[in-house]
Each structure stands twice: as structure tokens, then as C-alpha cells.
Amino acid sequence: MALAQADVLAGLKEIVEEVAGIPAASIELDKNFTEDLEVDSLSMVEVVVAAEERFGVKIPDEAVTDLVTVGDAVNFIVNAAK
Amino acid sequence: MSGRRVVVTGLGATTPIGGDVGTSWSALLAGTSGVRTLTEEWAQSISVQFAARVAVEPSEQMERVELRRLDRSEQFALIASREAWKDAGSPEMDKERLGVVIASGIGGVTTLLDQYDVYKEKGARLVSPHTVPMLMPNGPAANVGLELQARAGVHTPVSACASGAEAIGYAFDMIRNDRADVVVSGGVEAAIHVLPMAAFAAMKALSTRNDEPARASRPYDLNRDGFVLGEGGGVLILEEYEHAKARGAKIYCEIAGQGLSSDGYHIAAPDPEGAGVQRAVKFALRDAGLTTKDIVHLNAHATSTPAGDVAEANALRLALGKDADHVAVSATKSMTGHLLGGAGAIESVFIVKTIQDRLAPPTINIENLDPAVTVDVVRDKPRALPAGDIAALNDSFGFGGHNVVLVFKSI
Numbered sequence: 001m002a003l004a005q006a007d008v009l010a011g012l013k014e015i016v017e018e019v020a021g022i023p024a025a026s027i028e029l030d031k032n033f034t035e036d037l038e039v040d041s042l043s044m045v046e047v048v049v050a051a052e053e054r055f056g057v058k059i060p061d062e063a064v065t066d067l068v069t070v071g072d073a074v075n076f077i078v079n080a081a082k
Numbered sequence: 083m084s085g086r087r088v089v090v091t092g093l094g095a096t097t098p099i100g101g102d103v104g105t106s107w108s109a110l111l112a113g114t115s116g117v118r119t120l121t122e123e124w125a126q127s128i129s130v131q132f133a134a135r136v137a138v139e140p141s142e143q144m145e146r147v148e149l150r151r152l153d154r155s156e157q158f159a160l161i162a163s164r165e166a167w168k169d170a171g172s173p174e175m176d177k178e179r180l181g182v183v184i185a186s187g188i189g190g191v192t193t194l195l196d197q198y199d200v201y202k203e204k205g206a207r208l209v210s211p212h213t214v215p216m217l218m219p220n221g222p223a224a225n226v227g228l229e230l231q232a233r234a235g236v237h238t239p240v241s242a243c244a245s246g247a248e249a250i251g252y253a254f255d256m257i258r259n260d261r262a263d264v265v266v267s268g269g270v271e272a273a274i275h276v277l278p279m280a281a282f283a284a285m286k287a288l289s290t291r292n293d294e295p296a297r298a299s300r301p302y303d304l305n306r307d308g309f310v311l312g313e314g315g316g317v318l319i320l321e322e323y324e325h326a327k328a329r330g331a332k333i334y335c336e337i338a339g340q341g342l343s344s345d346g347y348h349i350a351a352p353d354p355e356g357a358g359v360q361r362a363v364k365f366a367l368r369d370a371g372l373t374t375k376d377i378v379h380l381n382a383h384a385t386s387t388p389a390g391d392v393a394e395a396n397a398l399r400l401a402l403g404k405d406a407d408h409v410a411v412s413a414t415k416s417m418t419g420h421l422l423g424g425a426g427a428i429e430s431v432f433i434v435k436t437i438q439d440r441l442a443p444p445t446i447n448i449e450n451l452d453p454a455v456t457v458d459v460v461r462d463k464p465r466a467l468p469a470g471d472i473a474a475l476n477d478s479f480g481f482g483g484h485n486v487v488l489v490f491k492s493i
Contacts, residue, residue: 021147043151045211053208 003055003081008074015050016070019043029071057081088257089493090334091326092170092319094162095431098312098418101138102165106428107435110443111464115296115417117310124276130288132295133274134312134419151212152225153190154272158315158424159222160229163266167230170319171331173264181234181262182227183253184317185245185269187423187480189219192275222270222315234262240423242480243383245269246316247426247488251340253320263325269427270315279311285350287387299420300447301384301391301413302455309385312419316428335437338473338489339370345483352390356397358485359477363401366475366487374405376491378467379442379474381429384413385420392454394477399456410442410465411457417446426478426486433474433490440467
């Protein structure tokens with residue numbers, strides 16, 4: 001099932017806010033998970049699992065290291081859902 | 083010994099009778115019980131349906147995101163440590179001379195059990211990546227050490243219900259042995275969950291007075307029938323005396339000695355002869371350079387179990403001899419319930435307040451004093467303590483036969 005980029009971004013914002021306490025308004029496509037949003041490696045695991053549940057996609061561990069920015073994650077999820 | 087003296091310069095607590103030290107202490111002097119009927123559904127499935135939950139939920143004292151990464155025991159440790167550190171004046175110091183020793187009896191047991199439920203219901207992939215840092219017994223100490231950037235050492239002695247007192251003793255030694263100038267010390271416990279409660283109930287260790295929860299914790303009463311599980315924690319900032327003076331810190335009192343022993347008798351039952359307890363008292367007084375004549379107050383372990391309270395009282399009578407006549411004994415678990423690894427810590431906080439205010443807190447719920455109890459129990463109302471130089475003891479014992487006695491004295 002195809003997902004719209006805007007919907008994935010909105011969903012991801014909610015997840016990151018829930019897991020890391022970052023206000024959704026400050027989460028944008030170009031934000032770096034580690035440096036800008038202070039999502040540490042353990043919290044990143046939570047974000048990934050929550051995103052898999054929410055969007056019905058699989059994000060393999062080897063792909064997670066490439067998800068540097070929010071945009072990377074959004075693109076990965078949109079492509080995986082195609 | 084090095085000659086380095088150790089004083090208390092800060093206090094923090096979150097207990098069943100108050101969300102901080104001031105509130106807890108006032109409630110203690112007023113004889114308030116923190117024991118209540120449990121509202122959780124699981125309570126109906128076991129024989130004991132009450133406990134002493136903290137008076138103020140951590141969610142009222144911490145941010146949501148912080149809460150979800152911390153076990154409840156770690157939340158208590160941070161809440162109490164923040165209060166204590168602030169109370170000590172948030173010392174500016176070399177962090178290589180700052181230590182943390184915070185204990186817990188059974189660690190992050192609710193996290194362990196809750197995550198096992200997640201695994202069973204939803205599968206391994208949904209087990210939280212925060213599980214291990216949350217369940218490890220050193221987690222409370224580690225989180226406090228991280229927050230304060232302590233670099234002299236972070237430690238967690240584990241000795242069941244003696245853990246909190248043992249942590250304070252360990253911290254005391256760290257300063258005496260010149261490993262640190264300031265140590266954040268104490269104990270926490272967060273084990274009010276169906277499994278630990280069912281397990282303690284299976285040992286017949288818990289009171290089953292379901293119809294009168296607030297009257298259930300009744301140390302020294304003839305009809306006591308077991309302890310009441312409590313939760314929370316206490317933290318003391320211990321500091322080398324000259325270090326405290328140099329920065330103009332408020333000094334509550336001195337921690338003057340500790341005595342440690344083990345029973346070698348039974349995994350859970352107290353030695354009825356109390357030989358181990360007597361030795362711990364003797365070692366503690368010798369370490370402090372004091373005699374039984376100097377002691378005016380003792381905050382007893384007294385958990386309200388039929389065997390434990392009398393064994394302890396007998397041992398104290400033998401250890402203190404005739405001088406036990408002038409030792410005002412308070413059993414504050416009658417109000418707070420038994421905080422297991424947090425017990426020795428909150429009781430040490432109470433002793434420091436007792437020395438400061440010269441008021442020994444009451445023991446509530448004694449309707450008929452057990453005639454086998456031969457120590458002078460402070461009942462119902464606080465009792466004034468003498469002016470001048472005074473000293474007080476905290477004794478704590480743990481399953482496994484661990485005995486810890488700490489000596490506090492006025493300064």
C-alpha cells in the first residue's frame with residue numbers, strides 16, 4: 001500500500017515525540033536523529049519498532065544505520081510500503 | 083583510621099507518607115500511616131490486598147520522557163537525590179571526588195516482569211531496548227551518578243533489607259578511606275507488584291489484615307502478623323567534615339561509625355539469640371569511639387513480623403545492657419511500611435531529623451505491647467530527646483543474615 005510522504009512524516013513526528021519527548025513541531029525532514037533530536041541508540045530502536053508497527057513495513061537492522069535524518073526514515077518507509 | 087570525619091549535609095526522600103523529607107518528617111511526627119488498600123485488579127488474586135505506595139507519584143515530579151526510560155526504583159533514586167543534592171547546596175566540586183552508593187533490595191523487578199509480559203503477548207521484537215538499564219539493580223545508583231557526573235565510583239551493595247544501610251556505610255568508608263569527599267548515598271525499592279507480593283505472602287512474611295490496612299504494620303504489638311510492603315527511597319549526602327566546613331555547608335550531624343556482621347543461621351529467619359545483631363552493635367560503637375551510655379535513640383528494624391521484632395529487641399537489650407533504659411526506640415515502619423532496600427536509608431534520614439529536632443518519632447498501632455519486648459518503645463506521640471551531645475543508632479537486617487548498624491551523633 002502506497003503511503004504519502006506527508007502522512008509518514010506526521011506519523012513519525014508523533015512517534016519521536018512519544019519516545020524521545022521532542023515536540024512534534026520541531027521535527028522536520030532535515031533534522032538529524034542523533035545530533036538535532038538527541039535520539040540515542042536505544043531510543044532509535046524504539047522509534048524503528050514503533051514505525052514498523054504503525055506503517056506495516058519492515059526496517060532491517062542493517063538499514064537503520066543509514067537512517068541519519070528524519071527524511072531518510074520517511075523515504076525508507078515510503079519506498080518500503082510501495 | 084585516616085582521621086577523616088564524615089558529616090551529613092543533605093537529605094532527600096520520597097516515601098509513603100510524603101513526597102519529600104519535610105512532608106515525610108511532619109507526617110511521621112503526627113503518626114500518619116502511609117498504608118492503603120491497593121486498587122490494582124491483581125490485588126484481588128492474592129491474600130494481601132494493601133501496601134504502602136509513595137504519597138506522591140513520580141509522574142508528578144518528573145518529565146514523561148524521563149519516566150518511560152527509568153524503572154520506578156530509578157525514578158525514586160533521582161527524585162530523592164535531586165532533593166538531597168539541592169539541600170546540600172549543590173556543591174561545586176571536583177567530580178573525581180564525588181561518589182554515589184545507592185542500593186536496592188531487588189532492583190528493577192517490575193520492569194523485568196512487565197517486559198516478560200510484553201514478550202509473551204507481543205513477541206521479542208517489542209521488548210523495550212531500555213529493559214536492561216532499567217532492571218539492573220545498580221540502575222538507581224548509575225542514573226544518579228550519570229546525572230551528577232560522579233567519577234569517584236558508583237556502587238550498589240545488595241543485602242536484601244539491609245541494603246540501604248549498607249550503602250550508607252559503604253559511602254562512609256569511601257570518604258574515610260579518602261576515595262571521595264562527597265558521596266550521595268541511600269537506598270530505594272519499587273517492588274509493589276503481584277509477583278513479589280505473592281512471593282512474600284507465600285513465605286507468610288506479610289500481614290494479611292486486609293480489613294484494616296492502616297493498622298496492619300504494628301511492630302511490637304502482641305497481635306502483629308507480618309510486614310507491610312512499602313516503596314520509595316531515601317538519600318543522604320555524606321561529606322568529609324573539613325570539605326563541608328570549607329564551603330560553608332549546613333551540617334546536620336556526624337556519621338560516626340558502622341558495624342557489620344552476618345548470622346550464619348538461616349536464609350530468612352532471624353537468629354533468635356541475636357548474636358550477630360549484638361556483634362554489629364558492639365562493632366559500630368567501637369568504630370564510633372562511643373559507649374552504650376552515649377546512645378539516646380534507636381530507629382529499629384522492627385518490621386512487624388512475629389519472630390523478627392522480639393529477636394531484635396532481645397539482641398538490643400543484651401547489646402545495650404542497662405543503658406537500653408535510656409534509649410528511645412522508634413519503629414517507623416509502623417507508618418511507612420517496609421521499604422526493603424530503601425528501609426535503612428529512609429530510617430537514616432529520619433534519624434538525622436530526630437537528632438536535628440531532638441524528637442524521636444512515635445511507633446503507631448501498638449494496642450497491646452508484646453511483653454516479650456524489653457526495650458523502651460516510643461508509642462503514639464513523639465518523645466523529646468535530651469539537649470547536649472547525643473548519638474543514635476540505625477539497625478537494619480536482611481534475608482541472608484545481614485546485619486548493619488550505623489551510628490549518628492550530634493555535632
